[in-house]
Structure formats: structure tokens, C-alpha cells
Amino acid sequence: MCGIVGYIGKNVESVVIDKLKKLEYRGYDSAGIAVNSPTGFAVFKAKGEIKNLEKIVKKTDTASVGIGHTRWATHGKPDEINAHPHVSADNRWTLVHNGIIENYSEIKEKLVGQGMTFYSQTDSETVVKLLQYYDKGDRFDTISKTISALKGSFALAILRAEDNKIYFAKNKSPLYIAIKDGEALLASDVICFKGFAEEYYVIEDGEYGSVDGNALIVKNEFGLVGKAPVELDYDFGDVENVYDHYMIKEIYDTKNALLNNYEYYSNGNYKKLADLDVSCFDKVVFVGCGTAFNACLVGAKFFKEKFDVDCFTEVASEFRYSRPKLNERSLVILVSQSGETADTLAAHELAKLNKAVTVAVVNVEYSTLAKAADVCLPIKAGVEIAVASTKAYSCQVLTLYMAASILEASSRREKPNFDQVKAFLDGLSFGDTELFKRVSETIRYQQKIFMIGRGADYCTANEASLKIKETCYLNSDTYFAGELKHGFLALIDEMTYVVVFATEKEVLAKTISNAEEAYSRGARLIVFTCFDDIDKSFENKCEFIIKVRDIGSGLQAIENIIPWQLIAYYTSVSKGINPDKPRNLAKSVTVE
Numbered sequence: 001m002c003g004i005v006g007y008i009g010k011n012v013e014s015v016v017i018d019k020l021k022k023l024e025y026r027g028y029d030s031a032g033i034a035v036n037s038p039t040g041f042a043v044f045k046a047k048g049e050i051k052n053l054e055k056i057v058k059k060t061d062t063a064s065v066g067i068g069h070t071r072w073a074t075h076g077k078p079d080e081i082n083a084h085p086h087v088s089a090d091n092r093w094t095l096v097h098n099g100i101i102e103n104y105s106e107i108k109e110k111l112v113g114q115g116m117t118f119y120s121q122t123d124s125e126t127v128v129k130l131l132q133y134y135d136k137g138d139r140f141d142t143i144s145k146t147i148s149a150l151k152g153s154f155a156l157a158i159l160r161a162e163d164n165k166i167y168f169a170k171n172k173s174p175l176y177i178a179i180k181d182g183e184a185l186l187a188s189d190v191i192c193f194k195g196f197a198e199e200y201y202v203i204e205d206g207e208y209g210s211v212d213g214n215a216l217i218v219k220n221e222f223g224l225v226g227k228a229p230v231e232l233d234y235d236f237g238d239v240e241n242v243y244d245h246y247m248i249k250e251i252y253d254t255k256n257a258l259l260n261n262y263e264y265y266s267n268g269n270y271k272k273l274a275d276l277d278v279s280c281f282d283k284v285v286f287v288g289c290g291t292a293f294n295a296c297l298v299g300a301k302f303f304k305e306k307f308d309v310d311c312f313t314e315v316a317s318e319f320r321y322s323r324p325k326l327n328e329r330s331l332v333i334l335v336s337q338s339g340e341t342a343d344t345l346a347a348h349e350l351a352k353l354n355k356a357v358t359v360a361v362v363n364v365e366y367s368t369l370a371k372a373a374d375v376c377l378p379i380k381a382g383v384e385i386a387v388a389s390t391k392a393y394s395c396q397v398l399t400l401y402m403a404a405s406i407l408e409a410s411s412r413r414e415k416p417n418f419d420q421v422k423a424f425l426d427g428l429s430f431g432d433t434e435l436f437k438r439v440s441e442t443i444r445y446q447q448k449i450f451m452i453g454r455g456a457d458y459c460t461a462n463e464a465s466l467k468i469k470e471t472c473y474l475n476s477d478t479y480f481a482g483e484l485k486h487g488f489l490a491l492i493d494e495m496t497y498v499v500v501f502a503t504e505k506e507v508l509a510k511t512i513s514n515a516e517e518a519y520s521r522g523a524r525l526i527v528f529t530c531f532d533d534i535d536k537s538f539e540n541k542c543e544f545i546i547k548v549r550d551i552g553s554g555l556q557a558i559e560n561i562i563p564w565q566l567i568a569y570y571t572s573v574s575k576g577i578n579p580d581k582p583r584n585l586a587k588s589v590t591v592e
């Protein structure tokens with residue numbers, strides 16, 4: 001979950017820091033850089049965000065190569081000692097690492113037995129100590145022996161004193177390299193190459209090598225590997241931000257993002273998907289984590305409505321331990337904004353191992369998941385930087401809606417008709433900001449907020465609850481409205497807010513009577529509805545009623561979530577929280 005970068009060229013410190021800022025979404029609890037200097041490595045580390053590092057780095061004209069790291073702590077608390085880069089005791093090697101070394105305790109024990117001293121609590125320090133341990137002069141031999149001893153995931157950027165090169169190695173963590181006129185850039189996300197190069201190289205699992213300003217050498221266990229560059233043709237969209245935070249920018253980006261999605265699929269970019277015949281499958285399984293899982297909940301509803309097939313949803317971190325029965329008649333749909341979430345990738349690996357057909361619903365089109373799945377459905381949300389997913393969630397839901405429509409139409413040998421989607425998007429607005437701010441003023445210090453709903457409203461409630469947990473640090477739980485009296489009514493008192501999503505016509509009366517049950521035990525009600533004919537006496541019991549449009553299709557889920565994303569944003573800001581970087585979290589969870 002860390003970001004790593006390496007650079008060869010001029011103004012090394014500035015370039016490394018600039019690129020680290022682009023990777024800060026991968027972790028922001030500490031950061032560090034190392035550059036070469038006439039007297040060995042110059043290393044700077046700081047706790048917290050990269051701006052803290054920037055303040056202490058001494059820029060030189062002499063450095064020609066450097067590496068940098070932005071950390072999300074796994075082993076050892078976030079402080080300067082545990083921050084990367086780590087340096088070997090002989091000062092000949094230094095490195096930054098993204099991933100987890102699973103056998104680090106064993107390695108550490110062995111090296112301590114050989115007289116080595118460890119300073120940090122990190123797993124990564126064992127790697128730099130191994131480099132020193134195996135170093136007999138040949139760099140590649142040293143690196144090859146080191147990575148052979150490692151179990152787990154790693155993308156490593158390594159410097160060796162006296163060498164004007166960056167060494168690297170990769171296993172199960174992304175790593176990319178670009179070279180341009182005497183300069184080279186290595187990074188854990190190609191977003192760093194924007195404005196630097198038009199093409200780049202993808203490093204694959206098991207590969208290691210070196211790069212200088214002119215040449216890339218890549219090896220694996222069989223010898224030298226030839227690499228062809230890949231064109232950097234991704235539309236990173238508008239990543240500049242004129243708003244106070246990325247979260248609010250990205251909520252407001254939603255409409256354009258959804259329109260991009262609509263245009264992409266309306267233009268017929270679904271050939272591979274349309275070749276699938278749902279009737280050939282015994283089951284469809286939707287897998288994701290966090291917000292992506294909530295999109296899966298909605299997606300499964302779309303498929304259940306349209307097809308006579310069993311649909312299941314599974315949280316990716318549980319999937320491979322739940323003994324899923326998969327075979328070539330299983331369709332596994334994996335949803336992930338980043339396409340790099342470790343649990344989702346592991347779920348995909350298991351699905352392929354069992355010969356299931358896989359569909360990836362991803363935002364990052366160059367991601368591992370996008371490349372590995374049989375069919376890739378881009379959600380076209382544009383770069384999402386805030387940790388809290390907003391526009392990506394709406395685009396995930398729309399993509400799943402599009403996918404179900406495409407598959408249904410192709411089963412009838414027809415072209416899908418997206419007119420309803422277009423009409424929905426044309427009328428999409430961002431609602432009453434003043435009302436949302438008033439709601440946020442009311443809930444910002446509450447400690448018991450329950451979200452209830454039935455059917456698809458339950459899925460929205462789940463996502464709404466996740467949003468205020470992560471951006472507002474509020475204690476919030478979701479329940480099926482019908483489950484109230486099976487236990488959680490006992491928690492309701494005058495200090496409880498119950499947010500009711502009531503946009504499912506079929507079960508409206510039942511949802512409202514559940515809300516009444518909570519109200520009569522003292523709960524304070526915030527109600528989302530799309531219906532005008534709600535009983536007046538019930539309306540009078542609600543502290544807030546938020547009216548959304550009645551969409552009359554599964555797209556209601558998108559209509560409903562946007563107001564709550566705005567409420568979460570205003571609540572977060574009013575509590576003095578940075579909604580883009582909530583404590584303890586990172587955008588892309590690349591470790592299990």
C-alpha cells in the first residue's frame with residue numbers, strides 16, 4: 001500500500017518529491033527519500049504527509065539518482081525509524097519497498113544470528129540486510145539471491161553506492177519504468193509518467209534488473225528478458241483541483257464521469273462482454289472490497305432481475321476461504337476501482353485456477369486486474385484521488401447496469417438500448433447544498449447513526465454508512481429495515497439517528513413502519529425518499545426529509561447515494577478532518 005519512485009536525472013530531490021506527491025494516495029503516514037552524494041547516501045525521512053518531508057530535504061546539484069517512498073505502515077508504527085528508505089549497515093545498499101515480506105521474521109532471526117543489527121520494526125529492512133549479506137560484487141547475482149529468499153509481495157527500488165543506476169525487483173506489487181534522453185523514472189503507478197514520457201515498460205512478477213538514463217536490463221530466473229514499451233495512452237483526465245478537497249471535486253465530477261461511461265458503452269465498446277451467454281453459467285459471483293463490494297450488492301440485483309441464474313456476492317477477503325464452488329460454468333465479476341486490491345486479485349487468481357470466466361469492472365485500465373481478467377469493463381470515472389470512493393462507486397454501479405443490459409440484449413440478439421440511462425443522466429443534479437449542510441451540522445457529533453433500507457436501498461445504506469465512517473469517524477451501522485425488531489431496536493434511544501432509505505416502491509409501507517418503530521423508541525429520523533405521497537403524519541416525525549428523483553430503475557442507487565456523499569463531505573470538513581486522507585487508510589489496499 002506504499003508508493004515507490006526512483007529517478008535518474010537532474011534536480012533529483014525535487015523530482016522524487018514531486019512524484020511522491022502523485023503517489024500519496026497509496027499511504028501518507030510517513031515518507032522518505034535517498035539520493036547519492038559524494039559521501040554516500042543522503043537520506044531524509046519524516047513522519048506524516050510528504051509536505052513534512054519536503055521541509056527537511058536538502059536539495060543539491062550533485063545528486064544524479066534517488067529513490068523515494070510514501071508509507072502506509074504494516075510492520076512497525078509510522079515514525080522516522082520505520083520510514084523508508086532503509087540502508088544496509090555497510091552503507092552500500094539502500095531501498096524502498098512496497099508489499100509485505102511474509103517470511104521476514106525467519107530472515108531476521110538468521111541475520112541476527114550472523115551478527116547483524118536491526119533498527120526498525122519493518123519487514124523491509126530484512127531485504128536491505130539480505131542484499132548486504134549476499135553481496136559478493138555482482139549486483140544481479142546479489143539481487144537474484146536476495147529475492148529468491150523472499151516470500152510475499154514486493155516492488156523494490158534499490159540503490160547501490162557508486163552506481164549511477166536504479167536496481168529493481170518485482171513480485172505481486174506493481175512496478176513500471178520509463179526512460180527518456182538520459183533520464184529514467186521508476187514508479188508504482190504510471191500516473192507518475194504523465195508529462196515525463198509517452199511510453200513505459202511493465203515489470204512482471206519474478207523480474208529484476210537495472211535502469212540508467214539510457215538502458216533497461218531486465219532478467220528473470222531464465223536469463224535476460226526482452227521488453228517492448230507500452231504506450232502511455234491513458235486519459236488521466238483533469239487531476240488538477242480547484243476545490244478545497246479532491247472528495248468534493250470528485251463528487252461534482254460524477255455527472256461527467258457517468259456520461260463518459262454512457263458514451264463508451266453506447267459506442268459499442270462491449271464486444272467481448274456481449275460474446276458471453278449468461279445462460280451458459282450456473283452462477284454469477286460478484287466480488288469486491290469496501291465500496292466496490294457495495295457496488296457488487298447492487299450489481300447482483302441487476303443480474304437477478306434480468307437473468308434466471310443464481311447470483312452471489314462475496315467480500316474479496318473472505319472469498320478464497322469460503323470454499324467457493326467454481327468451475328467453467330461460473331461467471332465471476334470482480335469490481336475494483338484500483339484494480340490492485342490484493343484480496344480482489346487473490347479472488348481473481350482463485351477463480352481462474354478453477355477455470356471460471358472472469359470479468360473485471362475497473363477504473364484503472366492498466367491495472368493488474370484489468371489485464372488479468374477475461375473481459376475488462378472500464379468504468380470511465382477518471383482518476384479518483386480521494387481515499388473515499390465517490391464518483392467511482394456511481395460509475396461501478398452504472399457499469400454493472402450497462403453490463404446486465406448488454407448481456408440481456410445480446411441474449412436476444414438485439415442491440416442494448418441506453419435511452420433510459422441518458423434520460424437519467426441528463427436530469428442528474430447535486431441537490432440542495434444548504435439542506436445537506438444542515439444535516440451535517442446535526443449529525444457531526446452523534447455517536448449512534450444507523451442506516452436502514454430494504455432491497456437496493458439496503459445497498460445504498462451500506463455505502464452511506466461506510467462513507468461517514470471513513471470520512472467523519474462516526475459510528476454507523478447498516479441494517480435491513482426488517483431486521484430492526486430482531487435485535488437492534490434494543491440500541492435505540494433519544495441519542496440515536498436512524499437514516500432511512502425509502503425509495504423502493506414495493507416495500508415502501510413496510511420500510512416506513514420500520515422507521516416508525518424506531519421513532520416510537522426515541523430515534524430521530526433522516527429520511528431519503530423519491531415519493532411525494534408519503535403520509536403527512538410520518539413526515540412530521542422526520543427531522544429531515546431528503547427528496548430525490550423517482551428514477552424507476554436500478555439507477556435509483558446512484559441518485560440516492562450522491563446526496564449522502566455530499567453530507568459526508570460537509571460533515572468531515574466541519575469536524576476538521578481532511579476527507580481526502582482519513583486517518584489509518586490508503587486509497588489502494590495492495591496488501592492482504
Ligand code: M6R
Nearest residue numbers: 290291292336337338341388389
Ligand atoms: O480499489 P478498490 O475498489 O478495489 O478498493 C476497494 C476498497 O478498498 C475501497 O472501495 C474502500 O472501501 C474505499 N476507501 C471506500 O471509499
